[in-house]
Amino acid sequence: MTTHSTTICAVRRDGVTAFAADGQVTVGETIFKHTANKLRTLREGKVVAGYAGSAADALALFERLEAKLDEFSGNLSRAVVETAKLWRTDRILRRLEAYMILADKDSMYLISGTGDIITPDGDVIAIGSGGPMAQAAATAMMRYSDLSAEQIAEQAIRIAAEICLYTNDRISVETVK
Numbered sequence: 001m002t003t004h005s006t007t008i009c010a011v012r013r014d015g016v017t018a019f020a021a022d023g024q025v026t027v028g029e030t031i032f033k034h035t036a037n038k039l040r041t042l043r044e045g046k047v048v049a050g051y052a053g054s055a056a057d058a059l060a061l062f063e064r065l066e067a068k069l070d071e072f073s074g075n076l077s078r079a080v081v082e083t084a085k086l087w088r089t090d091r092i093l094r095r096l097e098a099y100m101i102l103a104d105k106d107s108m109y110l111i112s113g114t115g116d117i118i119t120p121d122g123d124v125i126a127i128g129s130g131g132p133m134a135q136a137a138a139t140a141m142m143r144y145s146d147l148s149a150e151q152i153a154e155q156a157i158r159i160a161a162e163i164c165l166y167t168n169d170r171i172s173v174e175t176v177k
Helices: 055-071 076-089 131-144 149-163
Strands: 007-013 016-021 025-027 030-033 039-042 047-053 098-103 108-112 124-128 172-176
Touching: 007 047, 007 098, 007 131, 007 149, 016 047, 016 098, 016 149, 039 055, 039 172, 047 055, 047 124, 047 172, 055 076, 055 098, 076 098, 076 108, 098 124, 108 124, 124 131, 124 149, 131 149, 149 172
Parallel strands: none
Antiparallel strands: 007 016, 007 124, 016 172, 025 030, 039 047, 047 098, 098 108
C-alpha cells in the first residue's frame, strides 16, 4: 500500500516566511483524512517546520530537531546540519521516510533522510505530492503579483489542490516574522 500525504509550500517575502500545507492523507486509493496538521512551530514560534511523508517518522524527526535547536541555542543552521547527519548515520533513523522544510527569520532549508540539506536559490520551496505544482504557482505569484507571503503560500496550495490527487484545499498556514 502506497501512502501519499502532503503538499507543503514555504514562501519568504518582505521579511515574512509563510508555510502553507494541505490537510489530506491518502492511503492507497482512499482519502483517510481531510484535516491533518502537517506544520509545527518550534522555539516559541521562531521556527516553522512542515513535513511530507510518514507522520510518525516526521514526528520522530521533530523531536530530534527540537533537541538540536536546544543544544545549539536556537541556531537553525547548526541544528539542521546535525539533525541531517544524525538522520543519515543512525541505523534506526536512516529508515525514516520523510522530508522536512524548516525556516526561521533568516533561512530556509529542506532536509531529507538521504542526507540532503538544500537551501533554495530563491524565496520559494515546496515538497510532497503536489510540491512541484505549488512551487511553480508560488514562483509565478512572486514574480507577477504583490500578494503577501501568506497569500502566496496559501494560493499555491489551492492551485496544487486543483491538479494533484493527493492534495486538498483544507489549508493551514503558519508564519515566521
